[in-house]
Amino acid sequence: MAKQRLTELEGAVLTEVGHRGNDTSFKVRRAFERSPSSSWSGSAGAVYPAIARLVAAGLIATVPGETRRGTRLLSLTAEGRAALEAWFTDPLAACSIGADPFRLRAGLWETLPGARRREVIAAMIAAVRAEMAKLEGRDDLDPVERIGNDLARMQQEMRLAWLERAGG
């Protein structure tokens, strides 16, 4: 009955419920919507079915909320906590390379003729700076999300350093 392996979205849902205090489907979904990562839109059509799968697998328990809004309060079961820990402590999954749109494109910038290349690099520097400003503006983060935010900032700093070397 327990799921074979969690998807990234399912792991992230368990994280929201178990360590970030998002105890309803709606709050989980809103947390994804507000996250700066482009990887998920936090769409209802992804989050609600994912939670339904986790409930069916016995990893999330639900109790009806007190209001008449139809709210269901979510919590991790013992199995859910175990599945979450297995998910986030797997070294192969955690340290694999992932999908980085910058890495996929950077090699191609070097193929452009000089003037166009400098123009593109300048636009990229501006875009990275804008992303960094967004990341630095967050001061309402819990400790778990804080670390994710710091890592995202470090990656943008790395991109910036690379661009400044490439553009000079």
Add this chain to the structure above:
Amino acid sequence: MAKQRLTELEGAVLTEVGHRGNDTSFKVRRAFERSPSSSWSGSAGAVYPAIARLVAAGLIATVPGETRRGTRLLSLTAEGRAALEAWFTDPLAACSIGADPFRLRAGLWETLPGARRREVIAAMIAAVRAEMAKLEGRDDLDPVERIGNDLARMQQEMRLAWLERAGG
């Protein structure tokens, strides 16, 4: 008729055909299979349909190969080159944050009790070192892929520095 917007896989396919000398569907697919990134498996069921879409959209032209193997030689059309450049020079797409499995999990490691936490961090350090060794072993890379490889290595170095700070 021209596609509205390219997926990451479609952009990567155009890159393989246009800038990395992979002039058949099979070579494109094999290049993805051998890539260290975990984001795509390079499965036939993804690559062949993607190429079919790009051909239908007029971005890739095909001519039959000389052998009887059924090989079709691929090349970018003028529209294909334009679409590829639009794809890789879009600053918003290039500088967005992407799906990083490490970033998604790192905050949770800090919630573990001390001994278990050190154990997990040590396993992560070993896994990152193993990934870095794989990345450093490649010396058969063309200039475009070289840069992607360098960026992947820089990201693993960043992870390693973070882990050593967290584990100390």
Add this chain to the structure above:
DNA sequence: CCGAACATGTAACCTGTTACATGATTAC
């Protein structure tokens, strides 16, 4: 009272995965 935010969910669609199926060429 009305709009914004809360709250849940479904249906059509698109894309990627796994596994399968087929056949040609090359190396031993």
Add this chain to the structure above:
DNA sequence: GTAATCATGTAACAGGTTACATGTTCGG
């Protein structure tokens, strides 16, 4: 000759996106 590699593709399935549908509560 036979195994590995080259070469192309499809079918069933899983999961995410967009857009839609429904109803509740709260602030002005």
